[in-house]
Amino acid sequence: MTDTTDRPDVFVHPSADVEEGAQVGDGTKVWHLAHIRSSARVGAGCVIGRNVYVDAGVTVGDLVKIQNNVSVYQGVTIEDEVFVGPCAVFTNDFRPRAQNPDWTITPTMVRRGASIGANATLICGIEIGEYAMIAAGSVVTRNVEPYQLVAGNPARPRGWVDERGEVVSRDADNPPQRG
Numbered sequence: 001m002t003d004t005t006d007r008p009d010v011f012v013h014p015s016a017d018v019e020e021g022a023q024v025g026d027g028t029k030v031w032h033l034a035h036i037r038s039s040a041r042v043g044a045g046c047v048i049g050r051n052v053y054v055d056a057g058v059t060v061g062d063l064v065k066i067q068n069n070v071s072v073y074q075g076v077t078i079e080d081e082v083f084v085g086p087c088a089v090f091t092n093d094f095r096p097r098a099q100n101p102d103w104t105i106t107p108t109m110v111r112r113g114a115s116i117g118a119n120a121t122l123i124c125g126i127e128i129g130e131y132a133m134i135a136a137g138s139v140v141t142r143n144v145e146p147y148q149l150v151a152g153n154p155a156r157p158r159g160w161v162d163e164r165g166e167v168v169s170r171d172a173d174n175p176p177q178r179g
Helices: none
Strands: 076-080 108-112 148-151 157-159 168-169
Touching: none
Parallel strands: 076 108
Antiparallel strands: 148 157, 157 168
């Protein structure tokens, strides 16, 4: 990975803005009107959809797919093979105000293989476990366990999924045995 996107192994649509100092990995596609800020890192083999905003300092792993109209703000880390559905939003401030000189970023972690449904909102300061599944429209206010399926506002446990995203149990209180 280098900090130049003028390479034949990276596609950046002419309407996209990849700022100087942003890193974009081999084989990544950055589509219409996307904006990747300086000091952001987007891994190899990713798809960054139309009108996606990746803020300064954000890390996106390899083989990640971020669908259209997603905002990934400072403080968010997305590991490898994560799916982020259209119009999902990450937050980074518990008490947002237009003027707040004491503001600090509250980090959010999305672990490998997790899936975040369309229009989901993730409140900052949480961790989404590996291969977890966030249902469309959910508002996630607390940590999600690995392989856990959550849905609703606020998002609540609804069951468990496997690495392919198939529901393996609807018993929200008892994760199935693995391996």
